[in-house]
Amino acid sequence: xxxxxxxxxxxxxxxxxxxxxxxxxxxxxxxxxxxxxxxxxxxxxxxxxxxxxxxxxxxxxxxxxxxxxxxxxxxxxxxxxxxxxxxxxxxxxxxxxxxxxxxxxxxxxxxxxxxxxxxxxxxxxxxxxxxxxxxxxxxxxxxxxxxxxxxxxxxxxxxxxxxxxxxxxxxxxxxxxxxxxxxxxxxxxxxxxxxxxxxxxxxxxxxxxxxxxxxxxxxxxxxxxxxxxxxxxxxxxxxxxxxxxxxxxxxxxxxxxxxxxxxxxxxxxxxxxxxxxxxxxxxxxxxxxxxx
Amino acid sequence: xxxxxxxxxxxxxxxxxxxxxxxxxxxxxxxxxxxxxxxxxxxxxxxxxxxxxxxxxxxxxxxxxxxxxxxxxxxxxxxxxxxxxxxxxxxxxxxxxxxxxxxxxxxxxxxxxxxxxxxxxxxxxxxxxxxxxxxxxxxxxxxxxxxxxxxxxxxxxxxxxxxxxxxxxxxxxxxxxxxxxxxxxxxxxxxxxxxxxxxxxxxxxxxxxxxxxxxxxxxxxxxxxxxxxxxxxxxxxxxxxxxxxxxxxxxxxxxxxxxxxxxxxxxxxxxxxxxxxxxxxxxxxxxxxxxxxxxxxxxxxxxxxxxxxxxxxxxxxxxxxxxxxxxxxxxxxxxxxxxxxxxxxxxxxxxxxxxxxxxxxxxxxxxxxxxxxxxxxxxxxxxxxxxxxxxxxxxxxxxxxxxxxxxxxxxxxxxxxxxxxxxxxxxxxxxxxxxxxxxxxxxxxxxxxxxxxxxxxxxxxxxxxxxxxxxxxxxxxxxxxxxxxxxxxxxxx
Ligand SMILES: Cc1cc2nc3c(=O)[nH]c(=O)nc-3n(C[C@H](O)[C@H](O)[C@H](O)COP(=O)(O)OP(=O)(O)OC[C@H]3O[C@@H](n4cnc5c(N)ncnc54)[C@H](O)[C@@H]3O)c2cc1C
Numbered sequence: 001x002x003x004x005x006x007x008x009x010x011x012x013x014x015x016x017x018x019x020x021x022x023x024x025x026x027x028x029x030x031x032x033x034x035x036x037x038x039x040x041x042x043x044x045x046x047x048x049x050x051x052x053x054x055x056x057x058x059x060x061x062x063x064x065x066x067x068x069x070x071x072x073x074x075x076x077x078x079x080x081x082x083x084x085x086x087x088x089x090x091x092x093x094x095x096x097x098x099x100x101x102x103x104x105x106x107x108x109x110x111x112x113x114x115x116x117x118x119x120x121x122x123x124x125x126x127x128x129x130x131x132x133x134x135x136x137x138x139x140x141x142x143x144x145x146x147x148x149x150x151x152x153x154x155x156x157x158x159x160x161x162x163x164x165x166x167x168x169x170x171x172x173x174x175x176x177x178x179x180x181x182x183x184x185x186x187x188x189x190x191x192x193x194x195x196x197x198x199x200x201x202x203x204x205x206x207x208x209x210x211x212x213x214x215x216x217x218x219x220x221x222x223x224x225x226x227x228x229x230x231x232x233x234x235x236x237x238x239x240x241x242x243x244x245x246x247x248x249x250x251x252x253x254x255x256x257x258x259x260x261x262x263x264x265x266x267x268x269x270x271x272x273x274x275x276x277x278x279x280x281x282x283x284x285x286x287x288x289x290x291x292x
Numbered sequence: 293x294x295x296x297x298x299x300x301x302x303x304x305x306x307x308x309x310x311x312x313x314x315x316x317x318x319x320x321x322x323x324x325x326x327x328x329x330x331x332x333x334x335x336x337x338x339x340x341x342x343x344x345x346x347x348x349x350x351x352x353x354x355x356x357x358x359x360x361x362x363x364x365x366x367x368x369x370x371x372x373x374x375x376x377x378x379x380x381x382x383x384x385x386x387x388x389x390x391x392x393x394x395x396x397x398x399x400x401x402x403x404x405x406x407x408x409x410x411x412x413x414x415x416x417x418x419x420x421x422x423x424x425x426x427x428x429x430x431x432x433x434x435x436x437x438x439x440x441x442x443x444x445x446x447x448x449x450x451x452x453x454x455x456x457x458x459x460x461x462x463x464x465x466x467x468x469x470x471x472x473x474x475x476x477x478x479x480x481x482x483x484x485x486x487x488x489x490x491x492x493x494x495x496x497x498x499x500x501x502x503x504x505x506x507x508x509x510x511x512x513x514x515x516x517x518x519x520x521x522x523x524x525x526x527x528x529x530x531x532x533x534x535x536x537x538x539x540x541x542x543x544x545x546x547x548x549x550x551x552x553x554x555x556x557x558x559x560x561x562x563x564x565x566x567x568x569x570x571x572x573x574x575x576x577x578x579x580x581x582x583x584x585x586x587x588x589x590x591x592x593x594x595x596x597x598x599x600x601x602x603x604x605x606x607x608x609x610x611x612x613x614x615x616x617x618x619x620x621x622x623x624x625x626x627x628x629x630x631x632x633x634x635x636x637x638x639x640x641x642x643x644x645x646x647x648x649x650x651x652x653x654x655x656x657x658x659x660x661x662x663x664x665x666x667x668x669x670x671x672x673x674x675x676x677x678x679x680x681x682x683x684x685x686x687x688x689x690x691x692x693x694x695x696x697x698x699x700x701x702x703x704x705x706x707x708x709x710x711x712x713x714x715x716x717x718x719x720x721x722x723x724x725x726x727x728x729x730x731x732x733x734x735x736x737x738x739x740x741x742x743x744x745x746x747x748x749x750x751x752x753x754x755x756x757x758x759x760x761x762x763x764x765x766x767x768x769x770x771x772x773x774x775x776x777x778x779x780x781x782x783x784x785x
Contacts, residue, residue, distance in 0.1 A: 063722040071722050075714035112715030117357055119715075140494040142512075142717060143330050 060106030060134045067108070070177070073272050074108050077205065080262050081172060084201050084287035087260055096120035100170040100195055102158050103178035107135035111142070114151040121149050127157040159191050169197035175204040180238045186247065193251065199292035205285045208240050241279045241286060248288045258289035328487065328500050331361045332718065334511035336481050336524050338364030340456060341680025341697030342517030343463035344400070348705035350470040351400045354712050361474040361509055368477040371460040379409060379577055383455040384543045384657040386582040388574060390451050393698040397462070406454070406462035412576050413449040414559040418645065422566040422615055453574050453582060456694065480504040484527040497674055499527065513719040515677050520666065522682035528673040534666035537746065539569050540592035541661045541688050542585040545654035546607065551579055552648055562647045564611055566618065571610040573647045583607060584688055591622045592660040600653045602628035607650045612641045663687055665743050667736060672728045675719035677704055684735050687746050696735050703730040
């Protein structure tokens with residue numbers, strides 16, 4: 001039956017999302033920065049999404065729970081970041097990196113980044129208090145993460161986070177499985193840009209907006225297979241890789257080939273696998289470097 | 293139905309529940325609540341599996357930053373070969389190391405620390421049925437397909453006979469060279485309990501070990517390399533199922549009339565299946581050999597009680613005389629030498645196909661071990677991993693026990709490396725899953741195959757005999773199939 005041979009690109013990742021607006025307008029195009037930066041609202045959380053994800057909070061760290069596919073994907077995020085950092089790195093990257101994780105949820109990525117030997121600190125933010133509580137509680141189970149300054153959670157949206165001076169911005173800013181939940185991606189991305197240090201990287205993951213991805217994530221994953229809780233995705237919010245490339249190029253980012261993409265596919269029984277070209281119709285990572 | 297082991301699902305292990313220990317535990321408990329020392333990896337058991345795991349972790353550039361402890365109840369300096377050990381005497385605990393195990397020991401830098409003169413590669417195996425004489429011979433030349441030209445560079449070694457002490461010595465030396473492991477030798481684990489959720493930290497998922505020296509350690513990952521009666525497995529509440537074979541493995545170090553039928557450069561291992569179990573003679577350097585005779589506990593006790601000359605005569609008889617003769621010989625309390633001499637005159641044997649005659653037994657080496665088959669339901673739990681005999685115990689007829697432990701250790705090193713590279717908590721079930729899936733099915737298949745072989749050969753009448761000799765002859769005729777058989781014996785190398 002259909003469930004045996006799925007979904008080349010299960011968009012099965014569930015986490016609380018930031019939402020730029022309560023609006024449901026699909027982001028068919030990313031508008032240039034000038035038209036959108038000033039419209040960043042103070043309250044950026046979509047109330048329907050908040051209540052949805054609060055229900056998932058208790059099982060966030062259950063390896064067999066609804067976040068299992070997200071847990072399984074986490075190692076690939078590091079693989080991709082390593083790839084980005086080794087791309088176009090004329091200037092020796094700093095010994096120890098400072099991370100900002102936007103939309104950190106229960107802390108799956110933030111914890112793992114904070115454990116890496118090459119990490120100086122991780123600041124992880126999420127506007128949803130409940131899931132941040134899950135993250136705080138879970139962090140106490142690992143003495144390494146409790147070392148002062150190693151991992152800091154802040155209950156805030158990116159719009160409300162103070163913009164740092166350039167040299168105090170972050171080496172790596174991450175935005176995993178957030179963009180597809182944002183109503184209006186261009187102004188949202190614009191608020192993130194100043195948090196990336198010159199020469200640093202913005203790394204995100206999301207899903208392409210195609211017929212395949214609608215079929216896989218909404219129809220198969222939520223309705224048929226039931227492996228993703230219903231209501232996790234709104235397909236119209238998905239953003240395509242080409243749209244991101246164009247938009248960042250317009251900001252003058254990622255010049256000289258410092259823009260990477262990696263398509264990944266969930267294969268039942270094997271886990272997540274990199275499949276080149278799959279970024280055009282499924283889950284993908286996107287990394288872009290800010291000019292030094 | 294095989295008897296099932298009792299399931300102990302309790303996440304607490306206390307070694308000896310005497311009042312004395314309890315009192316001491318209480319005292320430790322108060323200090324442990326204050327400051328257990330925090331480790332990334334705590335390995336209980338410094339046998340071949342545990343030492344190989346820690347050497348692998350210290351050898352890998354990815355995992356060198358980990359804080360590691362080793363706890364061994366015995367004095368580790370006693371599991372070392374004596375300096376200038378003589379080549380006329382060998383330990384009775386030897387293992388047949390597969391090329392895959394040797395390759396791993398080379399990769400972690402331990403193999404060059406082994407005493408090479410004490411290692412005996414062998415190149416041929418003769419296996420036959422004691423009731424029908426159907427025989428398989430294993431050697432790379434006859435197994436090689438006629439279509440693939442002989443490659444002189446290809447190793448013709450099937451496996452390597454090594455004293456367990458030689459392996460543990462090599463690993464200890466390599467580990468000393470690498471350094472960086474907090475080693476508690478002659479120190480027992482007295483209790484393991486889960487930690488507490490205090491104001492600063494939640495250690496409620498962390499195993500806290502209390503040692504016989506009063507120290508307490510908290511383990512991000514607690515590795516049970518603590519043998520068949522694994523206290524770590526008990527603590528984790530992981531059931532281990534299986535059965536006892538009602539057989540003992542009698543080991544001894546033998547001296548032969550010469551270096552073997554193929555001379556010193558072409559050594560041969562022999563195994564004859566008797567209704568009571570297989571008798572195996574494995575080559576050691578020079579004129580020495582190692583015996584593993586699986587038999588009933590009564591016969592094992594009888595063998596152990598014999599004078600050395602009578603024991604030697606019984607080993608020779610074990611490879612030559614009929615099952616009926618052997619049964620009778622086990623009823624005598626002495627005089628086997630003369631009795632066997634007389635019976636041999638009435639038995640036709642093909643001497644060139646049999647192992648050389650045993651002329652002496654190295655004093656003090658005859659020892660029986662109970663044989664059993666056990667398999668843990670899983671190798672992992674929250675902050676728990678089992679390796680080696682703690683995870684599985686196998687009948688020694690295929691000589692796989694120690695090799696499986698080496699495979700486990702290598703796989704767990706790999707899993708921990710991946711966790712460190714990607715910032716996972718190496719003690720979490722998610723991070724450990726890949727270790728379980730890498731090893732469980734492989735080991736289970738080996739355990740099952742060895743168990744079935746034992747059962748097939750432990751039947752001494754009826755249609756099974758005709759079937760099994762047919763089985764052996766068929767395998768002997770099919771070179772490529774046999775090559776497959778040998779490759780699995782040689783660890784897939
Ligand atoms: C007769 C016989 C013949 C065999 N022949 C072969 C063969 O030819 N080839 C082969 O591959 N294998 C063979 N084996 C199997 C092989 O010997 C074992 O598989 C191997 O020794 C297991 O290694 P290990 O490190 O897992 O466990 P062990 O060697 O049992 O080591 C466990 C260690 O844990 C320590 N420990 C236990 N409890 C505690 C505690 N509470 N605190 C601190 N320390 C503790 C023990 O002191 C011990 O040193 C044979 C076994 C037998 C019985």
